Amino acid sequence: MAILEIRGVGKRFGGLQALRDVNLSVEEGHVHAIIGPNGAGKSTLLNCLVGKLVPDEGTVVFDGRSLLGRKPWEINQMGISRVFQTPEIYSELTVLENVMIACLARRDGVFRLEAWKTLAEEDDIRGKAMQVLADLKMEDKADAHSAALSRGDKRRLELAMCLSQEPRLLLLDEPTAGMARADTNRTIELLKEIQERLGITMVIIEHDMHVVFSLAERITVMAQGTVLVEDVPERIRGNPKVQEAYLGGHG
Amino acid sequence: MFKGLDRNDIRLMLVVALVTLAAPLILNPFPADSAWAQFNAGYPDLMQRFVIYGIFAIGFNILFGLTGYLSFGHAAFLGVGSYAAVWMFKLLSMNVVPAVLAAMAIAGLFSLAIGWISLRRTGIYFSILTLAFAQMSYNLAYSVLTPITNGETGLQISINDPRVLDRAFGTAASDSVPYPDFFGLQMNDTASFEFFGRVFQFSVGYYFAAMLFLAAFYLALRLFRSPFGLMLRGVKTNQSRLEYTGINPRPYTLAAFVISGVYAGLAGGLLAAMDPLAGAERMQWTASGEVVLMTILGGVGTLLGPVLGAGFIKYFENILSKINDQILHQWFAFLPDGMEDFMVTLVSPFVGKGWHLTLGVLFMLVVIFLPGGLVEGFQRIGRLLARLVGRGRKPVSDDDKGGA
Numbered sequence: 001m002a003i004l005e006i007r008g009v010g011k012r013f014g015g016l017q018a019l020r021d022v023n024l025s026v027e028e029g030h031v032h033a034i035i036g037p038n039g040a041g042k043s044t045l046l047n048c049l050v051g052k053l054v055p056d057e058g059t060v061v062f063d064g065r066s067l068l069g070r071k072p073w074e075i076n077q078m079g080i081s082r083v084f085q086t087p088e089i090y091s092e093l094t095v096l097e098n099v100m101i102a103c104l105a106r107r108d109g110v111f112r113l114e115a116w117k118t119l120a121e122e123d124d125i126r127g128k129a130m131q132v133l134a135d136l137k138m139e140d141k142a143d144a145h146s147a148a149l150s151r152g153d154k155r156r157l158e159l160a161m162c163l164s165q166e167p168r169l170l171l172l173d174e175p176t177a178g179m180a181r182a183d184t185n186r187t188i189e190l191l192k193e194i195q196e197r198l199g200i201t202m203v204i205i206e207h208d209m210h211v212v213f214s215l216a217e218r219i220t221v222m223a224q225g226t227v228l229v230e231d232v233p234e235r236i237r238g239n240p241k242v243q244e245a246y247l248g249g250h251g
Numbered sequence: 252m253f254k255g256l257d258r259n260d261i262r263l264m265l266v267v268a269l270v271t272l273a274a275p276l277i278l279n280p281f282p283a284d285s286a287w288a289q290f291n292a293g294y295p296d297l298m299q300r301f302v303i304y305g306i307f308a309i310g311f312n313i314l315f316g317l318t319g320y321l322s323f324g325h326a327a328f329l330g331v332g333s334y335a336a337v338w339m340f341k342l343l344s345m346n347v348v349p350a351v352l353a354a355m356a357i358a359g360l361f362s363l364a365i366g367w368i369s370l371r372r373t374g375i376y377f378s379i380l381t382l383a384f385a386q387m388s389y390n391l392a393y394s395v396l397t398p399i400t401n402g403e404t405g406l407q408i409s410i411n412d413p414r415v416l417d418r419a420f421g422t423a424a425s426d427s428v429p430y431p432d433f434f435g436l437q438m439n440d441t442a443s444f445e446f447f448g449r450v451f452q453f454s455v456g457y458y459f460a461a462m463l464f465l466a467a468f469y470l471a472l473r474l475f476r477s478p479f480g481l482m483l484r485g486v487k488t489n490q491s492r493l494e495y496t497g498i499n500p501r502p503y504t505l506a507a508f509v510i511s512g513v514y515a516g517l518a519g520g521l522l523a524a525m526d527p528l529a530g531a532e533r534m535q536w537t538a539s540g541e542v543v544l545m546t547i548l549g550g551v552g553t554l555l556g557p558v559l560g561a562g563f564i565k566y567f568e569n570i571l572s573k574i575n576d577q578i579l580h581q582w583f584a585f586l587p588d589g590m591e592d593f594m595v596t597l598v599s600p601f602v603g604k605g606w607h608l609t610l611g612v613l614f615m616l617v618v619i620f621l622p623g624g625l626v627e628g629f630q631r632i633g634r635l636l637a638r639l640v641g642r643g644r645k646p647v648s649d650d651d652k653g654g655a
């Protein structure tokens with residue numbers, strides 16, 4: 001059964017048609033990759049899912065409920081977490097505090113006034129945050145200032161924040177961009193392991209074909225705001241349309 | 252009582268409590284008959300202002316220091332608190348308890364309304380909205396609202412006020428204008444005790460305000476370390492990440508705004524309890540600016556900073572604004588006549604009514620050389636001392652780690 005159904009979505013920015021009649025459905029428990037040259041509209045599509053943008057036309061349905069017109073926090077509380085293309089973290093806070101915010105949001109919902117009990121008394125939250133950091137081999141950096149992290153570590157931190165929320169759908173916008181090969185491989189292993197252990201549905205935008213083919217069960221190829229093809233990895237590899245789109249745009 | 256706080260926090264709280272309670276001793280280092288006595292700060296009127304403006308600044312810092320929302324209108328809540336308190340004195344009782352409670356409640360409601368509207372915008376637009384609301388309140392207090400505020404004269408108590416509770420219990424004074432009290436203990440009462448061969452004054456009003464100051468400080472300490480405080484710091488550093496993490500920032504910022512408004516109301520109520528008079532000048536934009544200065548001067552986002560900033564400004568206001576040309580002439584009397592006149596001319600713009608000029612210069616120096624405020628200054632001195640004393644010891648100055 002499809003957990004995410006995108007039907008006929010279009011989005012204009014002034015004279016630019018960034019998305020045109022995009023259809024996409026993601027099966028529960030699958031890893032679904034979106035590939036395509038820069039400017040194809042991939043990030044814009046994710047923005048339409050998380051409440052950052054409202055599509056001009058079309059529908060977006062998650063788990064039987066429309067996402068259109070909902071606030072970002074409502075969508076997150078429905079079970080959708082996102083890793084952004086440029087890491088979005090709380091750079092003035094420590095690594096542990098970053099993850100604790102995510103854990104608290106998951107437990108307490110959109111608002112809770114808890115000003116008396118201190119964080120030191122929140123053993124469950126602290127334990128859970130440490131657990132996720134340990135899963136990502138970051139527990140030794142728990143007390144580090146997150147602004148001081150390397151680019152790769154910032155991405156992993158954002159991933160930790162999203163994973164700690166136990167989302168039903170995880171959206172990843174180029175999670176390995178700017179990472180060294182070794183880091184990329186580690187991230188792939190990690191995502192695979194998480195997927196096997198928790199069965200989280202993932203939508204991953206990625207340029208690195210190695211990552212895409214080793215993770216995805218289905219691949220959607222986008223170019224110039226539209227979906228070119230959607231298929232299983234084996235058949236995408238040899239598809240002439242895909243080759244053409246990549247030769248035409250992607251550097 | 253200290254559950255969930257670490258050793259540094261407990262130590263900080265205990266030191267603050269000790270200093271506050273022993274202030275009449277500590278702040279009077281110079282014997283009354285010495286030439287230095289004018290630099291003492293340990294008399295009731297000034298100490299009351301230390302703790303009351305300390306409360307104001309602590310509350311302001313909960314909003315500005317944690318969320319980054321810079322309000323330029325917080326004096327409005329202080330003023331509203333004062334009016335509410337004086338009205339309680341007039342209508343109900345000279346007991347300070349209903350007055351202080353009403354000041355907090357009314358300021359809370361008022362800040363809820365202003366915060367509700369102002370927090371629709373961020374950054375400079377938020378600041379301007381709060382400034383506009385505060386100036387509106389100030390102008391209303393002088394115009395349409397004169398039946399409530401008594402306009403330029405200010406709201407005062409008189410012998411003929413109803414004071415229904417006092418009259419019902421038969422405690423109403425009938426021959427003179429009464430003074431605020433705490434179940435019979437008058438705020439302007441002082442007890443004198445002798446220590447080390449010198450006489451020190453212990454004022455009821457100071458200790459009443461000081462107890463509330465300690466409660467306010469402790470509450471802020473817990474709030475800083477709480478999940479709520481963490482969310483507020485999240486708002487400051489990346490509000491949009493917070494939204495995509497399932498948090499609606501608005502109720503958090505509004506709650507912080509109202510809490511800081513209640514702190515301001517408490518401070519305003521206490522000002523009225525120490526001197527039962529309320530005037531609109533308390534709401535003027537200069538008063539709002541002053542709490543911003545206190546917070547930045549002391550150290551934004553730190554627990555101790557706003558308190559230090561408030562104490563610093565109120566102390567120098569008190570010392571410098573009292574100095575006039577006559578005193579300056581005394582100071583420089585040892586110089587030849589021409590030099591004396593020259594020095595007096597040079598210094599006089601910075602003292603008396605011109606003390607704001609000194610404040611401005613100090614503020615600039617702090618912002619440029621000590622962006623972390625006085626707290627950072629003390630930390631640097633602490634580290635320097637620790638290095639001088641010896642390597643084996645840890646720095647002594649991390650009591651008040653910024654924001655954390």
Ligand SMILES: Nc1ncnc2c1ncn2[C@@H]1O[C@H](COP(=O)(O)OP(=O)(O)O)[C@@H](O)[C@H]1O
Nearest residue numbers: 013016018036037038039040041042043044045
């Ligand atoms: N907020 C925006 N305003 C105007 N144009 C935008 C905006 N976001 C994206 N675009 C444009 O839409 C197109 C698709 O962008 P994007 O979705 O980021 O591509 P991709 O993620 O596939 O590289 C690009 O031409 C980009 O410049």
Ligand SMILES: [Mg+2]
Nearest residue numbers: 042043044085
């Ligand atoms: Mg993109």
